[in-house]
Amino acid sequence: MSSTKSNSKRIIMALLFLSWTAASFWVGWQSPRLIGGPFVVKDAEVKSAKFYPLDKFVISVPGDEFPHYLLLEMAFKSRSQNAASTLEQADPVIKNSLMKMFSNKHFNELNNAQQFDSLQKEAHSLLSAVLAENDFDIELDDVLFTRMVIQ
Structure with a gap:
């Protein structure tokens, strides 16, 4: 055993x-x-910027003798992950702000090609401020006018 x-x-x-x-x-x-x-050690994730087009719209612009019309197409450049849904929700505020901005411009000012960059910068700072004021959490890298026709 x-x-x-x-x-x-x-x-x-x-x-x-x-x-x-x-x-x-x-x-x-x-x-x-x-x-x-x-x-x-992990590499920092680089967020790539994406472009979000806005539907085209028409704005009335004052002229010397009669009003003119501006057809505007634009896109936003953003690295924010929620940019598409945020821009969709903010669409009325964005269009309203742009209509106010452009309706205060004179036809001759908009018809000048040298003003294009300054108009984009003005729109960028205006929209960044308006989106922040209305509690839309988005970082706009750039505002691009993709088409601008004045008649």
Whole structure:
């Protein structure tokens, strides 16, 4: 009986040794995933800018003898993740602000090609302020006029 007990102890010890070795091997093999995760330096995620077109609309512009009409198509450049839904929700505020801005301009001022960049900058600062005032969380990188026809 003592030899049976002795053999059982040896088998149990061998199983424990094999189990311990297998567990140590598995932990060593998985350690980069188990332990290294929080310590691994990750590259900063670069948000790429996307462009969001706005539906075209027509604005009445004062002239010397009679009113003129401005057809405006534009797009917004933004890196914000929620830009599409935010711009859709803010569409009435955006169009209203642009109508006010352009209706205060004279036809000759808008018909001058050299004013194009300054008009885009003015629209960018105006819309950034209006969106912030109305609690729309979006970062506008740029406002681009993609088409501007004055008649």
